[in-house]
Amino acid sequence: MSTIKPPADPESNPRVKAVFDDIRATRKTDFINNLWRSLAFDPALLEKTWTEVKQVMATPSEFDPLTKELIYIAVSVANSCSYCVHSHTAAARAQGMTDAQHAELLAIISLAAKTNHLVTGLQVPVDVAFDAGASDHD
Amino acid sequence: MSTIKPPADPESNPRVKAVFDDIRATRKTDFINNLWRSLAFDPALLEKTWTEVKQVMATPSEFDPLTKELIYIAVSVANSCSYCVHSHTAAARAQGMTDAQHAELLAIISLAAKTNHLVTGLQVPVDVAFDAGASDHD
Amino acid sequence: MSTIKPPADPESNPRVKAVFDDIRATRKTDFINNLWRSLAFDPALLEKTWTEVKQVMATPSEFDPLTKELIYIAVSVANSCSYCVHSHTAAARAQGMTDAQHAELLAIISLAAKTNHLVTGLQVPVDVAFDAGASDHD
Amino acid sequence: MSTIKPPADPESNPRVKAVFDDIRATRKTDFINNLWRSLAFDPALLEKTWTEVKQVMATPSEFDPLTKELIYIAVSVANSCSYCVHSHTAAARAQGMTDAQHAELLAIISLAAKTNHLVTGLQVPVDVAFDAGASDHD
Amino acid sequence: MSTIKPPADPESNPRVKAVFDDIRATRKTDFINNLWRSLAFDPALLEKTWTEVKQVMATPSEFDPLTKELIYIAVSVANSCSYCVHSHTAAARAQGMTDAQHAELLAIISLAAKTNHLVTGLQVPVDVAFDAGASDHD
Amino acid sequence: MSTIKPPADPESNPRVKAVFDDIRATRKTDFINNLWRSLAFDPALLEKTWTEVKQVMATPSEFDPLTKELIYIAVSVANSCSYCVHSHTAAARAQGMTDAQHAELLAIISLAAKTNHLVTGLQVPVDVAFDAGASDHD
Numbered sequence: 122m123s124t125i126k127p128p129a130d131p132e133s134n135p136r137v138k139a140v141f142d143d144i145r146a147t148r149k150t151d152f153i154n155n156l157w158r159s160l161a162f163d164p165a166l167l168e169k170t171w172t173e174v175k176q177v178m179a180t181p182s183e184f185d186p187l188t189k190e191l192i193y194i195a196v197s198v199a200n201s202c203s204y205c206v207h208s209h210t211a212a213a214r215a216q217g218m219t220d221a222q223h224a225e226l227l228a229i230i231s232l233a234a235k236t237n238h239l240v241t242g243l244q245v246p247v248d249v250a251f252d253a254g255a256s257d258h259d
Numbered sequence: 260m261s262t263i264k265p266p267a268d269p270e271s272n273p274r275v276k277a278v279f280d281d282i283r284a285t286r287k288t289d290f291i292n293n294l295w296r297s298l299a300f301d302p303a304l305l306e307k308t309w310t311e312v313k314q315v316m317a318t319p320s321e322f323d324p325l326t327k328e329l330i331y332i333a334v335s336v337a338n339s340c341s342y343c344v345h346s347h348t349a350a351a352r353a354q355g356m357t358d359a360q361h362a363e364l365l366a367i368i369s370l371a372a373k374t375n376h377l378v379t380g381l382q383v384p385v386d387v388a389f390d391a392g393a394s395d396h397d
Numbered sequence: 398m399s400t401i402k403p404p405a406d407p408e409s410n411p412r413v414k415a416v417f418d419d420i421r422a423t424r425k426t427d428f429i430n431n432l433w434r435s436l437a438f439d440p441a442l443l444e445k446t447w448t449e450v451k452q453v454m455a456t457p458s459e460f461d462p463l464t465k466e467l468i469y470i471a472v473s474v475a476n477s478c479s480y481c482v483h484s485h486t487a488a489a490r491a492q493g494m495t496d497a498q499h500a501e502l503l504a505i506i507s508l509a510a511k512t513n514h515l516v517t518g519l520q521v522p523v524d525v526a527f528d529a530g531a532s533d534h535d
Numbered sequence: 536m537s538t539i540k541p542p543a544d545p546e547s548n549p550r551v552k553a554v555f556d557d558i559r560a561t562r563k564t565d566f567i568n569n570l571w572r573s574l575a576f577d578p579a580l581l582e583k584t585w586t587e588v589k590q591v592m593a594t595p596s597e598f599d600p601l602t603k604e605l606i607y608i609a610v611s612v613a614n615s616c617s618y619c620v621h622s623h624t625a626a627a628r629a630q631g632m633t634d635a636q637h638a639e640l641l642a643i644i645s646l647a648a649k650t651n652h653l654v655t656g657l658q659v660p661v662d663v664a665f666d667a668g669a670s671d672h673d
Numbered sequence: 674m675s676t677i678k679p680p681a682d683p684e685s686n687p688r689v690k691a692v693f694d695d696i697r698a699t700r701k702t703d704f705i706n707n708l709w710r711s712l713a714f715d716p717a718l719l720e721k722t723w724t725e726v727k728q729v730m731a732t733p734s735e736f737d738p739l740t741k742e743l744i745y746i747a748v749s750v751a752n753s754c755s756y757c758v759h760s761h762t763a764a765a766r767a768q769g770m771t772d773a774q775h776a777e778l779l780a781i782i783s784l785a786a787k788t789n790h791l792v793t794g795l796q797v798p799v800d801v802a803f804d805a806g807a808s809d810h811d
Numbered sequence: 812m813s814t815i816k817p818p819a820d821p822e823s824n825p826r827v828k829a830v831f832d833d834i835r836a837t838r839k840t841d842f843i844n845n846l847w848r849s850l851a852f853d854p855a856l857l858e859k860t861w862t863e864v865k866q867v868m869a870t871p872s873e874f875d876p877l878t879k880e881l882i883y884i885a886v887s888v889a890n891s892c893s894y895c896v897h898s899h900t901a902a903a904r905a906q907g908m909t910d911a912q913h914a915e916l917l918a919i920i921s922l923a924a925k926t927n928h929l930v931t932g933l934q935v936p937v938d939v940a941f942d943a944g945a946s947d948h949d
Binding site (some may be wrong): 332336337339341344345348364365368369370371372373374375376377379380381382 | 470474475477479482483486502503506507508509510511512513514515517518519520
Binding site for chain 4 (some may be wrong): 674675676677704706707708711712722725726729730734735736740741743744745747748749750751752754755756757759760762763766771773774777778780781782784785786787788789790791792793794795796797798799800802803804805
């Protein structure tokens, strides 16, 4: 199901074709997943989204590509985005994530969720020692 | 503020003292942060929580300690746990996280949240290619 | 799938029929969507829910009907309610939402989610200037 | 802090006074907590909110008052509503919740959060056996 | 769909078989639901998860089994975990939850969500009277 | 509190000064709120965030400025971002939001949250009529 009607022939629009071509070149695959096909309903939104995803996720940076995918999965699980969990788990596997690493990732995510709820239930006051900015703000 | 009354002298309880001693030994610091002081109101809950946190976060495993903290922060931000964001950002810094890495972590987390909401708004159908288990589950 | 068994012939119950009739009259359509068919398992819960939805969403008020649907979609996306995103996007389209407006709505929602997570990751202290009630509450 | 300016003398408005009087009579206390003082900025919203809270939470029903508060706390923790966690934990204590029950409540809430995230990370398909409504909905 | 490939014959692994046998004995049923079949991809994660679920949910404690399931459902709804809502609603029914109780549970959960969002929108300051721990921390 | 140390004199960095100058010019005010002061710890992240916020929120588009703020507030409440609720409520007031509109906004947000949780608890199947894209995606 979908809340928008994806174009039947998205690459007939040259702006869409340019993005799809860049996705294929960047990822070295012919596969264009449904997110990009859906976003093709609005070429400007497609362009902006891909530009940002490419810049953050597919450009050499402080973290290696697998670490970035692990962080992405963690957020996607906590935000309960089924599609995103699927697509970024596939991406992590493409970056070499093993079953043992997948199991550990799930153990960390679920432990974090557990202590998040425990701390919120207790309303633990933040330790003064954790404040990196106290003397600069207000 | 807090929803429980932490014990005024938690280490007078030998079960609490044993956990606090293990926290100090494991982390090589005298600092016991408020989460553990709060959990001291129920020694069994304190013991179980620390045992699991130590096993997942402070035992050599598939991921290095900094990577584990990055994942923990990601979940804590998405679950809007203020205390947890503070405590695990402090832990990540103790593991060597630089300002540049912190900025990139925030860029990944916030991009993930952005596409999570975009995908949920579009209700993008999951690509069949992402299903790792299709032939096993019906 | 569903966690309750919707009645096979809901309108045989006069309380359910009265609500369904009011839905049809208010919305000027014969279509009763699954939410109301599901709620028919408990006529009191059905009545209360419809009464409130009708009062807030289908009564002339400060905001026009499309604006109300945009707000409803925004909350439903952030709460990851797939059914609600579908039903209120359909309602917004029935109120005249264009593809361009839909794309902009998604851009605002996803930007808000992005900065929500950025702010939570930074734990930005609230500016005193934003406090509307400081002098009244302690 | 607050996003609205609560009226300095809320009970000078007879609609507000009527609600506050009913809160005091229903709860057998003179204490009016800040939620109601805040809602006094819009008497209609105050009336509707109190009417519903009183009907659901303060009327004899299927569940005893403590069980209702435990459910309320569970939702409030998962939704990360600091004020709500505080106010409903106080209400649960007023209904007799002991420290041992509080600790168990937190253990259940945090375990549920843990498995929620584990299941979402795994994207476990729903067992057909769990569908209560399969034959009624298509 | 699933992000992992569940083993085709999970009980050929003796660690998995031991957990499945314990699930059957504890629950007095031959039915092993998909969560456990999915977790079988990592026997250690399966063991730890079942051990904790059994200890918290299937051991005599402060709350009766139905109350525990109600709390579990409440968290699962707020965290938008479709599988968990299904499995724990089935568990609550197995513990005797009636349609009237289910309707009331949903009324409490949805009212809590409503006031959670109202309070967060108002940013109501926490009443000093709700602080159980003020004199002990900071 | 804060997880980063905001620069003591942010405008000594010319990239930060350029952004701050543009914020002042765009908003026609000398006030720079804490989000931007915090982001100054990483000029690149500051630039990208402001560029996007300005493009989406401060450029003439399909929706008027107040409508955009209402949507932003709705997402921020559902994501439980205290700072964001404060800052965007202040922005909505600056765009002319009255107390009556604020009360209605809160009524819509909290009703949406209520039905989101009700629908998730019921696991209502999506009506086929709501699918805008069925024939295009498989």
